[in-house]
Amino acid sequence: MKTQDMNRDWIATADTLSRALPYLQRYDGAIVVIKLGGHAMGSDEAMDSFARDVVLMRQVGINPVIVHGGGPMINAMLKRLDIQSDFVNGKRVTDTATVEVVEMVLSGLVNKRIVQAINRQGGAAVGLSGKDANLMICDPADPELGFVGDPVEMNPALLHNLFRDDIIPVIAPLGAGREGETFNVNGDTAAGAIAGALRADRLLLLTDVSGVKNAEGDVLTELNAGQIRDMTSDGTIAGGMIPKTQTALDALQQGVRAVVILDGRAPNACLLELFTEHGAGSLIRAQ
Numbered sequence: 185m186k187t188q189d190m191n192r193d194w195i196a197t198a199d200t201l202s203r204a205l206p207y208l209q210r211y212d213g214a215i216v217v218i219k220l221g222g223h224a225m226g227s228d229e230a231m232d233s234f235a236r237d238v239v240l241m242r243q244v245g246i247n248p249v250i251v252h253g254g255g256p257m258i259n260a261m262l263k264r265l266d267i268q269s270d271f272v273n274g275k276r277v278t279d280t281a282t283v284e285v286v287e288m289v290l291s292g293l294v295n296k297r298i299v300q301a302i303n304r305q306g307g308a309a310v311g312l313s314g315k316d317a318n319l320m321i322c323d324p325a326d327p328e329l330g331f332v333g334d335p336v337e338m339n340p341a342l343l344h345n346l347f348r349d350d351i352i353p354v355i356a357p358l359g360a361g362r363e364g365e366t367f368n369v370n371g372d373t374a375a376g377a378i379a380g381a382l383r384a385d386r387l388l389l390l391t392d393v394s395g396v397k398n399a400e401g402d403v404l405t406e407l408n409a410g411q412i413r414d415m416t417s418d419g420t421i422a423g424g425m426i427p428k429t430q431t432a433l434d435a436l437q438q439g440v441r442a443v444v445i446l447d448g449r450a451p452n453a454c455l456l457e458l459f460t461e462h463g464a465g466s467l468i469r470a471q
Contacts, residue, residue, distance in 0.1 A: 203460075203461075204459040204460070207459040207460070208245075211245070211246050211385065211459075212244070213245055213246075213247070214245075214247065214384075214385035214386070215246075215247045215249065215347075215379075215383070215384040215385055216241065216247070216249070216384060216386045216387075216388065216458070217248075217249045217251060217375055217378055217379035217382065217384045217386070217388070217440075218238070218249065218251070218375075218388045218454060219251050219252070219253070219371055219372055219387070219388065219389045219390060220234070220250055220251070220253070220298065220448065221252075221253045221371065221390055221392070221448060225294075225298075231297065231298070231301045232301055232304070232305065233451055234448075234454075235302045235305045235307070236305045237452055237453075237454045237455050238250065238302055238307065238454070239302060239305045239306055239352075240455065241454070241455075241458070242307055242350065242352055246458075247347045248352055249343060249378060249379075249382070249384075250298060250302075250309075250352065250354045250355065251357060251371060251374055251375035251378055252290075252295065252298055252354065252356065253294075253357065253371030253372075254289055254293075254294040254356075254371075255371075257289050257294055258285065258286055258289050261285050261289050262282065262285055267281050267282060267285060269282060272329060275326075275332065276329070276368075277328070277330050277332075278329060278331040279330045279331070280330075280331070282330070282331075282368075283330070283331040283366055283367075283368055286368045287313075287356075287358055287366055290313070290356040290357065290358060291311070291358060295311040295312075295313070295355075295356045296311055298311075298354045299311040299354050307352050308349075308351050308352065309351070309352040309353075310346065310351050310352070310353060311356070312353055312355050312356070313355065313356040313357075314335070314355065314358050314359040314360065314369060314374060314378075315366065317339060317341070317342040318337075318339045318360055319338065319339055319340065319342060319343070319355070320335045320337075320338060320358075320359040320360065320374065320377065320378070321335070321337035321338075321339070321360055321361075321362065322334055322335055322359030322367040322369060323336045323361075323362070324361075324367070331365060331366060331367050332367065332368050332369075332370075333359045333367025333368065333369050334369070335359060335369060335374065335377040338377055338381035339381075340378070340382050343382060355374070355378065357369040357373075357374035357375075359374070370427070372389060372427060372428055372431040373427075375387060375431070376431040376432070376435040376438075376440075376443075377434075379435050379440045380435050380437075380438025380439055380440055381438070383438075383440070384440050384441070385440075385441045386440075386441065386442055386443070386458070387432070387435050387440050387442075387443045387444070388443075388446065388454055388457060388465075389428055389431065389432070389443065389445045389446070390446060390448025390453065390454075391428065391445060391447065391448060392447065392448070392449060393425070393445075393447060394446070394447045394450075394465065395446060395447070396412075396415075396421065396425065396429065396445055396466040396468075397420075398420060404466050405462075405463060405466060406467045406468075406469070407466060407467070407468050408468070408469050408471050409433055409436055409468070409469070409470050409471070412429050412432065412433060412468060413433070416429065425445075428445055429445070429468070431443075432445065432468045436468070436469070436470045437470075441469075442468065443468045444457055444463070444468070445465050445466045445468070446465025446466070447464070447465065450464065453465070
């Protein structure tokens with residue numbers, strides 16, 4: 185009986201791989217930018233699962249780029265160091281002391297954890313920030329917020345060089361100022377800007393929700409930019425979903441082919457989205 189069960193499992197696996205063939209062909213050579221949020225990183229097991237998915241993507245010809253956040257880790261470190269963190273209109277004021285902690289946590293602790301996880305699974309990952317090779321030049325987003333930046337100039341040549349060497353970039357959302365400053369950049373904003381600069385085929389925003397929901401609470405599997413604007417105007421899209429959908433609209437305007445908002449806590453979420461007919465979240469296109 186056990187042998188029969190094992191045979192059925194292998195047959196199901198082979199069938200899944202066979203059905204994935206058109207999607208493997210479709211994404212061969214494509215650039216896929218993945219925003220990995222701090223809440224989506226989860227346990228070591230979840231991180232290893234994500235890393236395996238990323239290595240598989242590279243193995244079948246996709247060029248993945250990981251842009252990560254790290255809000256919970258930053259909060260924990262600020263608390264440990266007894267550094268007060270103030271907020272203006274719900275956004276963290278990033279003074280000199282805070283931006284030093286942000287860079288230490290994002291470029292150090294969080295970035296290297298992801299890099300090591302990918303390398304353990306057989307990939308070749310390199311950790312970067314938006315400051316490296318002037319990838320992301322920023323202006324201040326708001327004087328009241330201190331060292332919080334908005335990307336205004338992107339230089340993705342380094343990333344194309346890494347693609348040619350089969351290296352997976354893992355990028356911390358920090359930007360360089362014109363006067364040598366370090367700017368903290370919202371992770372979704374950074375991912376959208378990088379995806380736009382690369383003219384990525386897909387931007388995957390891994391979150392802690394299953395996608396964009398309608399007024400009845402059902403996840404919408406496909407939307408266009410006009411629907412997003414209408415749902416934001418009538419209040420259907422609200423709260424933390426607004427900046428994510430705005431990132432999607434900005435990325436589409438910059439040339440990204442499609443953006444997907446999906447639950448990063450779900451096992452193999454990226455593979456399900458890319459390599460199955462039903463996908464795994466809310467796919468947003470320009471039209």
